[in-house]
Amino acid sequence: MAILGIGRYVVRGIAGTVTISALASTTDNKVTSVTYKKSFGVTEHRDGMGSVFAVTAGEPVEEIQVTLTPISPLTGQSLLKAQAAIAVPDPLGVVAIAGMPGALSGTVNYVYVDGDIRLSSDGTAEIQCTLRKYVDTGVSGTPANFS
Amino acid sequence: MSDAIHSFGLLRDLQEELRNLLQEDEALFAPPRTLVLSENLGNIEAEVQKAVGALNTGGGIVVIHNPDVAPADGKKPWMFAVTILIECMEKSIVNRSTTGNQVWGERLGEIVFNLLQNYQPTSNGWTPLIRTTWTTGRSETGDLVDALTFSTETVYDTTTSD
Numbered sequence: 001m002a003i004l005g006i007g008r009y010v011v012r013g014i015a016g017t018v019t020i021s022a023l024a025s026t027t028d029n030k031v032t033s034v035t036y037k038k039s040f041g042v043t044e045h046r047d048g049m050g051s052v053f054a055v056t057a058g059e060p061v062e063e064i065q066v067t068l069t070p071i072s073p074l075t076g077q078s079l080l081k082a083q084a085a086i087a088v089p090d091p092l093g094v095v096a097i098a099g100m101p102g103a104l105s106g107t108v109n110y111v112y113v114d115g116d117i118r119l120s121s122d123g124t125a126e127i128q129c130t131l132r133k134y135v136d137t138g139v140s141g142t143p144a145n146f147s
Numbered sequence: 148m149s150d151a152i153h154s155f156g157l158l159r160d161l162q163e164e165l166r167n168l169l170q171e172d173e174a175l176f177a178p179p180r181t182l183v184l185s186e187n188l189g190n191i192e193a194e195v196q197k198a199v200g201a202l203n204t205g206g207g208i209v210v211i212h213n214p215d216v217a218p219a220d221g222k223k224p225w226m227f228a229v230t231i232l233i234e235c236m237e238k239s240i241v242n243r244s245t246t247g248n249q250v251w252g253e254r255l256g257e258i259v260f261n262l263l264q265n266y267q268p269t270s271n272g273w274t275p276l277i278r279t280t281w282t283t284g285r286s287e288t289g290d291l292v293d294a295l296t297f298s299t300e301t302v303y304d305t306t307t308s309d
Contacts, residue, residue, distance in 0.1 A: 013224075030225050030304075069223070071302050072272065079267070124226065 016100035018066055020089050020112075020129075026098075028073050028085065032126065034097075035065040036104050062133040064097060064110055069124045086125050088115040095131050108133060157271055157303070158214045158229065162186075164268050165231065166211050174258050181207040181255060207242060207250045209259060210234045217298065227303030230279060230296050233259055237291040253283060256293030263297055272301040 014034055017026040041058035070085035072078060089095060089112035098107040110131035118126045162185050169175055170183040210233070217228040237252035260278060267275040276297040286292045 030223070030302075032222060077272065079272075082272075124223065 011101050014100075016104065017098050018068055019096040019098070021094050021096075023070075023085060023087060023089055023093075025073070029068045029070045031066060031068045033065075033067040034100065034104070037063045037065070038103070039063070062110075064104070064131045064133075065128065066095075066097070066131060067126055067128045069126055086117055086119075086127070088112065088117060088127060088129060095129065097131070157227075157301075158216075160270060161214055161229070161268055161273060161299075162211055162231070164270065165233075165263065168266070169209055169211070169259065169262060172258070172262055175209065175255075181209060181250065183209045183211065186210055186212040207252070207255055208236045208238070209255060210236060217300075225302055225304035226300050228298060228300035230298045231276075233263070233295045233297065234286075235259055235293040235295070236286070239291050240289075252291045252293045256281065256283070256295055259295055263295075268299065273299045274301065275299070 014031045016031070016034070018029060018031050019026045020029075038060050040060040043056045043058065044052045045054040045056070047053050070082065072082035072085075091112065093112045095110050095112055096107060097104060097110060099105075110133050112129055113132050114130035116128050118128065120126075166183050166185045175181045175183060212232040212234065214229040214231045217230055220226055220228070235252050235255035237250075237255070242251075243249065260281070263276050264278055265275045267273065276299050278295060279298045280294070280296040282294050284292060284294075
């Protein structure tokens with residue numbers, strides 16, 4: 001039994017994995033940060049005097065911002081392969097998040113909705129992706145061509 | 148006995164690649180020849196003394212020290228960074244004598260810098276070398292020394308190894 005305030009467990013680091021289909025397998029990237037956000041609209045219902053007497057919540061939207069550094073695949077690893085992985089997923093491309101704690105636990109498919117690539121003179125390349133989870137919603141894998 | 152324990156490791160491979168690169172360069176290899184040595188802890192001073200005499204380097208010697216492992220970066224613990232000290236030594240009493248090669252330590256430093264800055268090692272995923280320090284002074288043994296430090300890093304994470 002732990003003494004009060006001493007030797008208690010805490011979650012540190014990122015134990016989970018990120019897999020981007022056809023771009024970076026679980027072992028070909030290193031995750032540096034994960035930010036999970038669950039948001040929803042709130043509707044306030046007011047009486048004739050303007051006082052709120054009830055609130056209702058809209059459908060929650062679960063969103064994850066993940067920052068990762070791609071590394072060369074183990075098989076036939078090379079700088080060229082590491083360079084080829086500096087890319088963001090296709091629109092609505094599936095990104096699997098697995099092995100995370102708490103509200104992020106389980107293996108869950110998110111889809112890519114936004115992202116950027118960062119190269120800097122003093123560090124490794126980083127890719128930041130904004131991912132959303134849509135439950136029971138059809139997701140088109142072939143979005144319209146707007147060009 | 149295991150072959151694995153006797154083969155060169157990550158750090159020694161890097162050190163040897165840099166030694167070969169410098170030794171094979173025309174500016175250092177061609178007469179007046181400059182000897183390029185890899186540090187092997189414990190006998191470097193003896194090697195330097197041998198080199199000055201028998202190999203007729205004329206007093207200019209480049210020593211590639213063993214790579215030093217840098218502290219881990221908490222944000223990216225899988226990155227494995229090292230610094231490598233390269234000393235460009237001038238035995239001035241030999242070098243600046245009438246039979247010396249008259250190549251100054253700082254000139255050796257410039258040659259080493261030109262060869263190694265942004266050089267990308269060919270194995271083990273090392274990133275291009277970046278110079279971090281460059282100092283000039285006199286060593287404990289009285290030699291003139293231009294000491295350059297380069298840094299590089301690679302991915303070293305056992306969870307991704309098969």
